[in-house]
Amino acid sequence: MDPLTHAVTGAAIGQSLVRRPLSPSLVLWLALLGMAPDLDYVLLFFSDIAYLRFHRWVTHSLLLLPLWSWLFYCLAPNRLRKQSPHLYLMIALVLLSHIVLDLATSFGTMIWSPLSDQRLSWDLLFIIDPLFTACLLMPMLLGLKLKRFRRHCSTIGLALAGLYLGMAAFHHQQAVQLAKKGRPDALEHAALPLPFSPFHWRLIAVRSESIEHAAVDLKPGWLDLSPMFPDTLVRRLGAGVDPIGSMHWHSLERLAGNRQVPDLPGLAFYLWFARFPVLLERSNDHVEYGDLRFGAGVPGSHAPFRLRITQSGASPQAWLIWREQRITPVPQD
Secondary structure, eight states: OOHHHHHHHHHHHHHHTOSSOOOHHHHHHHHHHHHGGGGGGGGGGTOHHHHHHHTTSGGGOSTTHHHHHHHHHHHSOHHHHTTOTTHHHHHHHHHHHHHHHHHTSSSOBOTTTTTOOOOBOOOOSOSSOHHHHHHHHHHHHHHHHOGGGHHHHHHHHHHHHHHHHHHHHHHHHHHHHHHHHHSTTOSEEEEEEOTTOTTEEEEEEEOSSEEEEEEEESSTTSSOOGGGSOHHHHHHTTOOOEEGGGOOOEEEEBSSTTSOOOOOTTHHHHHHHOSSEEEEEEOSSEEEEEEGGGTTTSTTOOOSSEEEEEOSSSSOEEEEEEETTEEEEEOOO
16 A cells, blocks of 8 residues: 555554544654555665565565564654553554555565565555545544544544445455456456546456456446546556446456466566566567556556566566666566
């Protein structure tokens, strides 16, 4: 999730655990703590490849959560520790909330690291969801005005966020069932959240040689923020949707599947990272793959995290394309 959502969640959890209003310094500490697991963004200063390999790794590990909680408790100033005898519990719950919110997105979180690098995701929320953030932020802002009811406002915000997640889980299952109904003979079915509305989903049906996808609006006109944004942005994010009765399925060639994976540089890394890897381009001098999870292959979208393998010299070279102006060489596997 975005940093603002993590920060507001951290502050709301802390305030909901105590009767009296927390001091501004402790609220700020908990808000910063809500964003702390994303300190691994520092990897971007080294390389995009290191970021993709290790973002949401040990800093997002459930196994290491007690260790990180103890570490941040030790780093907390004494004046903050004196404000609450339950500061360690606050810290643990705030860090846990970060992991849970990241699990709710589709990026993938390595919660069992360092024992496993498997990336898990619940596919419930788009990585930026203003409506979900508003469920937490609006009650918190109201609590600033109603000091006596600050704990109640924080609790209400957390409850609204929980209800929103429950609604997202319900509609996720509805979307998965639509995918199964539309493509019953597929090997795997999934539904990924799209931006601008909790009712917008990308249906995915995985076959042995291809991946089919369709974008659907489960409740046209309900809580749809897309009219507030330029059409170019909606297309760029691959967020155009159809009503249930007029869904259009599109097919993309699947990387791997039952066919033998070409022995090309970067493919082992990309197959580990990409969840729905598809072929985007193939020519005499290069081949390019993308991950449908990020909109690759969706007409009009500009998907990040694409892999391009060029054959311009004696041996092929792999490149990670974050965006057209940001291209990084991929080391040999």
